[in-house]
Structures are given as structure tokens and as C-alpha cells.
Amino acid sequence: MLLKSEFQPKLIYSPEYNINFFGVEKLHPFDSCKYGRSWNELFAIYGKQLQSLHILPSRSISHHELSTVHTKSYLELLSSSRYLAQALEMPPLALCPSRLIDKHILNPMRLATMGTLIAAKSAIKNGIGINLSGGYHHASEANGEGFCIYSDIGIAIASLRMEGTIQETDQVVIIDLDAHQGNGLERIFLNDQNVKIFDVYNAEIYPNDGWAKRGIDLDIPLKSGTSDRKYIELLQEYLPSYLDSITPIRLAFYNAGTDIYCKDPLGKLDISAQGVLSRDILVFKTLLELKIPFVMVLSGGYTKDSYLLIANSIRYLIDNTSGIPAP
Template sequence: MQVFSNDRFALSLPAGHSFPMPKYRLLRERVQAELPGLRLAEAEPASEGELALAHTPDYIGAVLGGTLPAAMQREIGFPWSERMVERSLRSVGATIAAARAALAEGVAAQLGGGTHHATADKGGGYCVFNDVAVAARLMQAEVHRRQRRMLRVWVIDLDVHQGNGSAAIFRDDPTVFTLSLHGAKNFPFRKEASDLDVELPDGCRDDQYLQALDRALDEAWQRQQLTGPPGLAFYLAGADPHEDDRLGRLKLSLAGLAERDRRVFALLGRQRVPVAVTMAGGYGRDIAVTVAAQLETVRLAQAAWRDCQAGDSARAGAWQQSAR
């Protein structure tokens, strides 16, 4: 399975900053040490033209040139620097690369990404550009150019915070279905309407969460059959629903998070939908716990990839034909 990382472009944040920047390096190191057989690479940065598929030219120019108003920069949560720009471009590039690899091989992952709070004209919540939105639009363009067909996309957002940026970008786009399971009382406090939102109460535990997930996946899949099934899914596998997360407010165990991932991969595997996985959020009081949760997501993605490779010829052909 192909996996992409951009942790080499980590930011040096002020002392006491709440964002756990080291988690990306720690995850990449554990993936390399514990998951042999993965093809780990560093993706190229996204181009300005690619960013413009989901973001306004004025916003792109302000980010790249460091001319965002101070209030907009504070909303992002990172101070501006050339390093911040490079990291943001690399993050989008890694999700683009994972999406291409997923179309070719069924499953791929990037060890970051899931920056779902960025809208077309502003960032927020540690999200500068919306990597999934850019990658989705680019894959649609590439598939249409090669095959003269519309690629329908499913965004499965299981970060604990609502994917407001993705919902806003795709609000009037019937070719992209957005599903978000999130804490009802958590950030962002002003939410956007996804195609399907499931709001969960504080303290939600494994059984309640998994029941809600099953219902949501079933409803989303049934609704998508009315317009045609997706040809690509993006899975935002946030670790922040975990019970030890500083910003999560839910109470899922590590076993519950792993079962969540299994159910998503099982559905997509049964329906032969390629999937690009991003890690999204994770703010554990113990960073090692967040890394362990995300490592298990990558492990389960690798198992799903192996199932795809070992499947019957008809299944493998259906997954791989999307890349032609």
C-alpha cells in the first residue's frame, strides 16, 4: 500500500501551543518500524492551480504572500511563515497523491491531512487549505479528462469536529456527498450543513457511536444510489473521538476507534469503492495514545488494501479500472 508523509515540514510553534506537531513524525516512525511492506514516500507540493479548484485566488495569494489580515491568521491558529506555506502545500499534495494511488490500487493513505475546517476563502482550526476538497476536485477533473465520465466522491468525516469547510465548499455540488459524525457541542460552534450530519452527545461511548455510524453509513449509501454510487471515497479517520483526547469530549476507547475503522473499510470494500485515508485530528493528553490510534488506522487500511489485492479478478479489475 502506498503511504505519503510530509512530517519533514513540521512547524516550530511557540511554547505552550496546543497543536501536537510531533505526532506526524512519531506516527511515520512507528509506521516504518511496525508495518513492513508499505511504500512510504514524500509527495510533491500542490500547485496554485490545484488549490484554485477549491479556494479563491485572493485567499490563495494572501496565504502564499503572507498578507492575510491578522484576525484571519489567528483563526487558522498558526503564525505565518514560509515554512507554514510549504507545509500546507505539502499536506494537500500528499492527499492528492493518496487519492491517485487509491484509484490505482484500492486503498492508500497519507499520515496527516484532513484539514476540513478550511473553506474556499479562509482557514480555521489549524487548517490552511482543504486538502480533501482540492484532491476530490482534481481527481474528478483527471478522471473526466481520461474517461469522459463523472467521478462521484464520498467524504466520510469521522473527526470529532464537524467538517464545516468541506460542507461549505461542496454545498451545491451534487457530485460530492459529505457525511460528518461529530460532537454536537464541539468546535466549530457555527456549523455548516453537510449532506448528512450526525451530532453526538458529550460522553458518547463505543456502542452508541458504532450504532450511529452504522445507521449513517447505511443511510448515506442508500441516498447515493439515487444519483449513482461513488467512485472514490475520502476517509477522515480522526483520533480525537478517543476518551483521552483534550479536545474531543467523546468517550471512545482504542478498541472502539479500531472497530469504527473496520466498519468503514468493510463497507467500502464490499462496494468496491477506492478510499484515500487521512489522519485528521488527534489531541491526546498522551501523544503516544493518539499515535497508537492512528497507527491502528493505517494497519487496518493496509489490511483492506491486502483484501483488495487478494480479491477475485472481477473485484480487482473494478477497483483498478478507475485509474485508466
């Protein structure tokens, strides 16, 4: 068992995280219902015991909270169907009324953004906050792209600072292990010396944002086809020593994209299901051993197996920290 008495996980989830837009969401390879599938898988394992860990977001993130990161002109731009179709990578949306896109796609994202903020507050209080959504790491202050409209991690950090839960001088780390470079976060925190970004990604695929790479504190670009052994070796070599070198860390955000999986059509890496679990266990153990409070968000994952990969990793974390008897 890991540090049961010190780190207690909270699981933030709403059924309204799922994106259902008359089937239009199927135009994108992203499984927009993996949030609910992950919850259902975990509930099938733990039953009503899962409720003791659950927090239901009571509201979506507000316009004021969005404004802590995003520019006024960008938020106004989100009323344009043409812009949203481009940012969400679903061209037919350009023909849909923006109010419908807002209701069926953007509002679930705003709710999930609130979920990341709740997860961050839970991590500060309990040690671990898991949001069963979020990880919109391509969104920057004035731009949405790659199915990312709101910078949930950026907004969580800004909101915690504004309310005084964390100080401007506190060290915050973003561990981004999605298959894609987290260019939006790197742009947001480019000149912020107290937010460090550790990014391991496939350098041969989107977004290939050279300007944003200047915001990475420890940059580990990979080649397509990188397999379990090389991936885990790199993570073992760099992550523990990197985190240990930043003292003290007030909060870490773990962007746990499952698009590193070998069957993923977009990530182009060759990581097995066991490799995804091994990656997550390595991150969990490192953070727990260093006693760093952390938030886990789901980020990318474009296969029908994504929700199972997520549930397997969260199950490991629950079994080893929550006090709920393993089934």
C-alpha cells in the same frame, strides 16, 4: 482477510510533513509531529517492507492547484501574519514574519495537500490511498480556521476533475468522522450534487456552523460524552446503508480524526482506544465490501496517543489488504 487482490494500499508520507517552528507549534494542542511518529511506529512493525507501499511526495501543491478551490484574495491574505495567527489559533504568530510562517508551517501543509491528491490518484488506481497527514476540513474557499489553511480534499477532487480522472457527474463521498463538524468542506460543496458528505461530530463544540450544515447529506450530531456503544451502533445503522444507496461511488474520502478519543481535550467524546479502532475497521470493511476506492486522511487528534491510534488502524488495513505478512 479482506479483498487482497482487488485493493492494494499505498502510504503517502514525507518527513517534511512534521511542523517544527522553534517550539512555537507547541502553543497549539495539536501534535504537529504525529505524522512522523505514526510512520516510525509502522516502520518499527514492518521494517523495510513498508517501503513497498510508500510514495514520497516529490513537490508541494502548486499555486495553480490551490486556485482550483481557493480564491485569489484568500491566497493573498495568507501573507498576513495576523490572519495566519488567527486561522492557526496561535496568537503569538502575529508577531512573526509571514515568510517564516510560510516556510515552517504552510509549506508542510502544502506538501500534505499534495499528499492527499497523490493518495486520491493511488486510490483510483490501487483501491486505497493513505495520506499520513491532511484532513483540513475547516478550510473553505475564502477562509482558513481551526488549524486548517488549505482544503486538501477539495483540491484533490477539483484536480481529479480537471485532469479527467473523475468526471463532474461521478459520485464522490466524504465520510467525516473527526470529532468536529467539517464546515469548510460543507461550504465548498454546498451546491455540488455529486459530492455527498456523511458527517458524525460533537454538536456541542466548535465550529457549530449552522449555515454549513446545509451541505451535509447525512447529518449525525452527537452529544459530549458519547461512548463506544452508542457511537458504533449509529455508525453500523447508518453508514453501510447510506453508501449502498449511492450508486456507483467513484471515490470516497475518509476523514479519520482521532479526536473522538476519550482523552482528547477538544473532542469531548468518550471513545476508547478500542472504540477508535472499531470505528476504523467498520469504515474499512464497509468500503471494501462495497468495492469503493477510498482515501484515508488523519485530520484532528490532540493527545500524545494520537499517533498510536493512527498506526493501529493503518496496521489493521495493511495486514488485511497489502500482502505483506503480518509480523
